[in-house]
Amino acid sequence: KFEGAGVAAIIYTDIDRDGVLTGINWDATIDLADAVSIPVIASGGLASIADIVRMTMPDAQKLEGAISGRALYDGRIDPAEALAILQVRPATETRS
Numbered sequence: 001k002f003e004g005a006g007v008a009a010i011i012y013t014d015i016d017r018d019g020v021l022t023g024i025n026w027d028a029t030i031d032l033a034d035a036v037s038i039p040v041i042a043s044g045g046l047a048s049i050a051d052i053v054r055m056t057m058p059d060a061q062k063l064e065g066a067i068s069g070r071a072l073y074d075g076r077i078d079p080a081e082a083l084a085i086l087q088v089r090p091a092t093e094t095r096s
Helices: 026-033 049-054 079-087
Strands: 010-013 040-043 065-069
Touching: 010 026, 026 040, 026 065, 049 079
Parallel strands: 010 040, 040 065
Antiparallel strands: none
16 A cells, blocks of 8 residues: 555554663564565664664665664764664665
C-alpha cells in the first residue's frame, strides 16, 4: 500500500525505545524492511556504535539508515566512526 501511494521511504520508530537508549527493535524493523520495496530507516533506541555495526549484518542490509538522537548528543556515538562503518556496506536494490 505504501509504495502505491507514492511513499518514498518509511521511518520506523519504536516509540517505547525512543530516547531511552535500549537498542533498535531489530525484529520489527527488519520485518518491515522485508515486507516493502521502499527504503526503511530505523529510529528509536539507537544506543551505541554496536547498533551501527548491527546494520552491517546480512539480515539488516535492506535498511536505508538509522536516526540517532540522544546517543549522538551524549557522545555515545562518534559520527565519523558510524559513517565509516556504514560506508563499507554493499549496495542493495533499495540502497544505491
